[in-house]
Amino acid sequence: MEALTSILFHGLAYAMVLYIVSVGLAVTMGLMGFVNLAHGVFAMAGGYVTVTLMNGYGVPFGLALLAAFIITALISVVLERTLYARLYGASELDQVLFTIGLIFMSVAAVRYLWGPLPQPVHLPAMLSGQVDLGFRSFPTYRSFMILVGFVLIALLWLLVERTNFGAQLRAAVDNRRMAESIGIDTRRLFSCAFALGSGLAALGGGLGADILAIYPGYASEYLVYFLMVVAIGGLGSLRGPFVAALLLGIGDTACKYLVPQLGAFFVFAAMIALLLWRPAGVFGRA
């Protein structure tokens, strides 16, 4: 029982990080049909901004995360307007190559600026240690991550389901031409969604730095996991990637706990099975 709750709890925390980083990718890929392999770069950027502000300038954790969100979102808008936008409608191959190019450049640049070693993460005292929930205690920081994850999900849901921006977004995902013809400025919409998605990735990068270490290989090493969340979850929805992240986070953790001999086989085998069953993702529209 103790082991079970512990696996569920830690799997959930891991799933939250995966979700926060990947949800933006699902939305932008669904919206623009853009295969953005460089999404992890924004998460990495967020991680570096957070860690640098905290370690170098003594900025409090929360503020550093907010800064990571804003700075990365701004950078991403510039990139979107100048580079990405030229490739909407280009072939899948071109998009893949372009974003691989971005990954290479960012890896080299980050290595040049911060060196090759992983960045140390010093959590605020308030968030380290254990928190007692009555029946047992949990690591404070992972609890905090889960909490933040749920708050973000609630905010995202409100944004997409309850605001004008959300309605436009949903319309554009459903049918871009129709949305344009009733006067929705999809270009602006795309930019906003892109910035939001990248900002969220940055937040995930900073928040998850304790699990997914911040180092130059970040954007390429964890890319597979982010892509898995999106591919399994399905494009253009908020719910799909969440279920996929839970499945990956908890499923992978549980499987490695129960049958460690299978090692990394489970995730990949599960992905193959799920994608063959529903090629457009579990919650995607075929």
Place this chain on the structure above:
Amino acid sequence: MSPVDALIRRHRLRAIELLPWIIAVGGYFAFADYLPLGSQILIMILFALSLDLVLGYAGIVTLGHSAFFGVGAYAAGIYAARVSGEPLSGLLVGAVAAGAVGWGSGMVILRTQGLALLMLTLAVTALLAEAANKASFVTGGADGLQGVDISPIFGVFRFDLFGRTAYVYCLVVLFLAWLFARHLVHSSFGQSLIGIRENLVRMHAIGSPVRRRLLAVYTIAAALAGVAGALLAQTTQFVGLTVLGFQRSGEIVIMLVFGGVGRLYGAFVGATLYMIAQDQLAKMDPEFWYFWIGLLLVLLVMFARGGILGLLDRVVRR
């Protein structure tokens, strides 16, 4: 009439198509000190050529082509270590093993498209890499496969320290593979692949057996990639886990794209320039080498779609 003559007649072999071979033969004499690099370039050309069949002609975007390269390398390596060091049968073993894996995985994954297909190609490679790591009693695991002892070709030509035999061997194999690939893409089969790439719906409509065609080319390309892998295993007499890595899959796509996709010769231009650039640039600026490659990729996509050969085309036409 020899088969080569037949080919020349059928597809009007242009003089310029002989250029790569003249360079390759000349390179043997002009760069005698660089033959080990030369053979690895020839191997990568063959690998890129096999990818071109899948990516360029059939339009399947894959990030898992190294699966077949790796299977070919391991099959040929294990064959040499356990069964026989005879190289030509080793090539065949590599080709058959990789072709079988290509056929088997193609059966399953080619029913999907786009992101799902991309992820599936990735997943297949990851599973194979994990399997090769786990099965260390046959593959040597992370330490690599040792004891790959290759006998002289035809019992005569020994693989020497300077890489002369290896170079000639790779060159001959590449030439034969090129003849085959060239024949393939000019055949009606090749033309139907282009049809599938350009307009899938129409090909379905005219009753072309799309799935079967795609599976066939996927299998053939896998077998060719397997030959490339087998060549690497035989010429380095060693197989490491990286033959199955994502990095190799990504790199080969980049090489092909640099040269130009879907034109058979993109593989030649791209692999050669990439390997030489890596050999030279990485020496000068190892830390930042990936930055320049990345920048080049971005520029290529922005301004020179079609790669170097595409650029040349446009210059010539103007």
Place this chain on the structure above:
Amino acid sequence: MRIGISVALAACIAIGSTAVASAQTVKLGVVDTYSGPFAAVGELLDRGIRLYVKQHEKDLPPGVKLEVIRRDDTGPNPEVAKRMAQELITRDRVQLLAGTVYTPNALAIAPLATEAKVPFVVMNAGTAMITTKSPYIARVSFTMWQSSYPLGGWAVKNGLKKVFTAVTDYGPGIDAEAAFTKGFTDAGGQIVGSVHMPLQNPDYVPFMQRAKDANPDAVFVFVPGGKDATSIMKVFGDLGLKAAGIKMIGPGDISTDEELANMGDVALGVVTAFHYSAAAERVANQEFVKAYKAEYGADQEPAFEVIGGYDGMAAIFHVIIEQRGKIDPDRTMELLRGWKNANSPRGPIMIDPDTRDIVQNEYLRRIEKVNGRLANVEFETIPMVKDPWKEINKQK
């Protein structure tokens, strides 16, 4: 044909070496990882090489010069490593080879060293059997067995009777597990469970939870250094293994000096066995650390890879000086066999005359706070350990 080629080969090499010898320039080819995701480790190795050359260039006999030619193997890519070694031998005509961070790379080069008779000094790669693959290989780094095997005996002696092992599922991890298990069970310890963890593994929770369930006295851990060591250490704390009184032990790979700062207080009390710690108080080491910091920055700590490069160059300087720059491959191997350095930063070292492998002290270290920073503090020495894998397999 075969004879023809080998005669031509011998002639070329002979011409090459005499031409070089008359100029009294010794050419050393270094195959190391300078680019790609693993460049950080390669850089550490190279720092050791550079530092030694800088300090000792003046010790070469008059007229003798050393030319170091560096080649990039781009990571654990044996075919590139082999090509680089091939080029170094045939094109650059090096008389000595050195380097390789990774085992597969060293193994791919081994047949070349034999065929071309070029002595190859292995400066890092740690799988036990490497030195058996060519009579022209000598190793100055370490073997996985050297640290993990004696740690098993130490654990039993210090009241750790039940141990759970958790290692990364690849060559060195399996090696470490086998070595520890052998040393530990031979001394009467009991392995209460073991687990292999995938190489690409973002989260160590499931494995540490299994370890906790087994309720051992200690967990023996091996992960490839760097971020994975920090990750597993944090999970070890988060899951409450430390609070439950379970100890963490392992080879020094899990507490590398450059990674300690990232780990935080949870790492306090972890015991590792290894051949080098930057915190060691030997005079030779203190001088070495001082020189290192002067060269590469006050915030830099030398790691075991640096020592591999540094001591490797010491061995190479020895053979150059003894032969006054005229390198003969067999004489070189003779000089390397039994080569001793009583004053390496890691303590006394020697190359075993029989196996050409390193013999060195293994230190048991506990992670403690020294001047507010985490450090590996040596508290016990197991003197002059020969590679146990070769010793055990010899007895059979």
